[in-house]
Amino acid sequence: MSELLQLDTTNGRPKPPRPEDLKLQFSEKAIAELEALKTHYPTLKACVLPGLWIAQREYGGFLSGDAIAEVAFRLKRSYAEVEGVATFYSMYNTAHKPGKHKIELCTCLSCHLCGTYRIRDYIKQKLGIGHGETTEDGLFTVEEVECLDACDRAPVIQVGDTYHGPVDEAYVDKLIADLRANPDSTVVKMADEIVKVHLRYDEAK
Ligand code: FES
Numbered sequence: 001m002s003e004l005l006q007l008d009t010t011n012g013r014p015k016p017p018r019p020e021d022l023k024l025q026f027s028e029k030a031i032a033e034l035e036a037l038k039t040h041y042p043t044l045k046a047c048v049l050p051g052l053w054i055a056q057r058e059y060g061g062f063l064s065g066d067a068i069a070e071v072a073f074r075l076k077r078s079y080a081e082v083e084g085v086a087t088f089y090s091m092y093n094t095a096h097k098p099g100k101h102k103i104e105l106c107t108c109l110s111c112h113l114c115g116t117y118r119i120r121d122y123i124k125q126k127l128g129i130g131h132g133e134t135t136e137d138g139l140f141t142v143e144e145v146e147c148l149d150a151c152d153r154a155p156v157i158q159v160g161d162t163y164h165g166p167v168d169e170a171y172v173d174k175l176i177a178d179l180r181a182n183p184d185s186t187v188v189k190m191a192d193e194i195v196k197v198h199l200r201y202d203e204a205k
Contacts, residue, residue, distance in 0.1 A: 014065040044075045050198040061187035062097040098141040099134040100185040104158040110151035160186030
């Protein structure tokens with residue numbers, strides 16, 4: 001790899017490892033899942049999206065440069081190709097490692113009209129973090145997102161695979177207390193659930 005690629009010119013994008021530094025980290029279970037999925041798609045390229053979900057779960061909810069490189073290696077794609085896919089979809093976490101629970105707060109029109117910025121300010125006061133930030137204990141990340149397609153429940157929050165709405169301050173209090181008591185990462189759990197859906201969908205065909 002050229003020296004140019006080793007410079008940190010990534011502007012917040014995942015930084016690729018040097019080929020000699022690539023350490024494959026997929027578990028046996030993950031490798032078996034990827035092998036199963038490969039047989040259900042016409043090309044390895046078509047398997048990139050489910051491969052990235054497996055990686056997001058295996059790498060603790062974050063698609064680091066190493067995670068993207070491993071998907072590229074296992075699916076015989078270039079790093080640039082897989083990174084382009086991963087950074088296109090906002091559900092893949094590539095900009096920064098999220099906390100154990102990612103609180104996604106819709107700020108689009110319906111939610112805006114129903115008080116989402118009041119809720120945002122309340123969460124900021126309660127957790128001390130704003131958009132794109134993670135609490136020091138690594139428990140929570142907050143992200144302001146586009147329409148979650150549940151406008152009838154505005155203002156809406158998504159945590160993992162669960163929608164919450166309409167939310168108010170009391171709801172936020174309970175939600176955060178419940179998440180603190182949750183031993184599992186809702187970020188990792190969501191990735192795992194999506195992998196299972198991919199596997200079930202393919203098995204059903
Ligand atoms: S505007 Fe918030 S879910 Fe659609």
